[in-house]
Amino acid sequence: xxxxxxxxxxxxxxxxxxxxxxxxxxxxxxxxxxxxxxxxxxxxxxxxxxxxxxxxxxxxxxxxxxxxxxxxxxxxxxxxxxxxxxxxxxxxxxxxxxxxxxxxxxxxxxxxxxxxxxxxxxxxxxxxxxxxxxxxxxxxxxxxxxxxxxxxxxxxxxxxxxxxxxxxxxxxxxxxxxxxxxxxxxxxxxxxxxxxxxxxxxxxxxxxxxxxxxxxxxxxxxxxxxxxxxxxxxxxxxxxxxxxxxxxxxxxxxxxxxxxxxxxxxxxxxxxxxxxxxxxxxxxxxxxxxxxxxxxxxxxxxxxxxxxxxxxxxxxxxxxxx
Numbered sequence: 126x127x128x129x130x131x132x133x134x135x136x137x138x139x140x141x142x143x144x145x146x147x148x149x150x151x152x153x154x155x156x157x158x159x160x161x162x163x164x165x166x167x168x169x170x171x172x173x174x175x176x177x178x179x180x181x182x183x184x185x186x187x188x189x190x191x192x193x194x195x196x197x198x199x200x201x202x203x204x205x206x207x208x209x210x211x212x213x214x215x216x217x218x219x220x221x222x223x224x225x226x227x228x229x230x231x232x233x234x235x236x237x238x239x240x241x242x243x244x245x246x247x248x249x250x251x252x253x254x255x256x257x258x259x260x261x262x263x264x265x266x267x268x269x270x271x272x273x274x275x276x277x278x279x280x281x282x283x284x285x286x287x288x289x290x291x292x293x294x295x296x297x298x299x300x301x302x303x304x305x306x307x308x309x310x311x312x313x314x315x316x317x318x319x320x321x322x323x324x325x326x327x328x329x330x331x332x333x334x335x336x337x338x339x340x341x342x343x344x345x346x347x348x349x350x351x352x353x354x355x356x357x358x359x360x361x362x363x364x365x366x367x368x369x370x371x372x373x374x375x376x377x378x379x380x381x382x383x384x385x386x387x388x389x390x391x392x393x394x395x396x397x398x399x400x401x402x403x404x405x406x407x408x409x410x411x412x413x414x415x416x417x418x419x420x421x422x423x424x425x426x427x428x429x430x431x432x433x434x435x436x437x438x439x440x441x442x443x444x445x446x447x
Contacts, residue, residue, distance in 0.1 A: 126191055127192065129280035131280070132280065133315075135322045138287050138318065141287070145184060148177070148187035148191075148216075149177055149184055150177060151292055152172050152174075152175045152289075152292070154172070155169075155170045160399060166422045169296075169300065169427070169428045171289055171293040171429070173431055174405075174432070178240070178435075180209035181209075181286060181289050182286075183212075185213070185282035189274045190274065198223060200223070201226060201269055202218045202223065202225050202272055203226040203227070203265050203269065204274050205251070205276070206228075207229065208229070208234055208237025208238070208241070208361065209433050211237065211248075212241050218245070219245050224245075225245060225247065226246065228251055228261045229241070229250055230250070230251055230258065231251070231253060233360075234360060234437050235437055236435055249264075249265060277308070277370055278309060278311070283318070286314075290305070290319035291319045294319065294428075300324060300428045301426045302327060303320045303328070304332060304429045304430070306361075306411055307381060308337075309364040309367060310340065310373075313340075313370070313374060314369070314373035316430065330382060331374070332413070333382075334358075335384060335386075336356060337355060340374070343371055344374060350365070351365055359407040359409075361433065382415075384414045388414075390443065392409040393408070395409075396408070404433070405432075408432050408433060411429045
């Protein structure tokens, strides 16, 4: 496949969905009557916590890796990530039989570090900030010649992430609203494109932690805003938007809701207890926002993408709510 050089079109998404099929699995859509009653509407959960590497990130990494010319790809794949994208790039590299070089912040969750290493990646650690990530990655690229797969701000990655919403809409074509959490914006922008193309009447809403509400502020201001703090329990949502993702969000996302830390933890526990599935904190953010602001969802059919289930079971937050 050729790299995508402008906002992905419907044909790009359909071609991507077909191409990445050998590297991913189709995940189920689940419902929960208790949650429906709490919301006052019907909620359909696209369970990417059952995806390869335990998160939707496998879709974007597969899409991007497949579009790298073989002579370049043979030198290896590289990225920076706090966890799920790291695992996805490492697994994609293993699929092609090539090296993976991953830069991870020192405070990345232990389970995600160990899983990335188990996929055969070489890991280099950095300080937990964007500048340090990028500086360390440049050193890796210079010394290895590996190809960089961006965690979110690339059309190839966005097209891959869009396939989760495509599957959701194929199974639930009647949805009134579609929701996804937002960090860097790869998933939400892909979700927005898929929903706009294949369920044009549905509203697209994002959700993020209140402590890192850069996406909501960016949507209002029209430019990339930054966060002064990153101490949210939702470790997968600590990054800021990219230029490409912001452009798509401004076109197609109507609103980004925010969730407090206590609400995120309580909702994570709610999903564990009522749906009997493991989700990580970032997963819980959209439903936490719905429960905090239920009015727009009452009487509606809402699809939510549960992004991943990679949780360190030794540091569960339930016993010490933040």
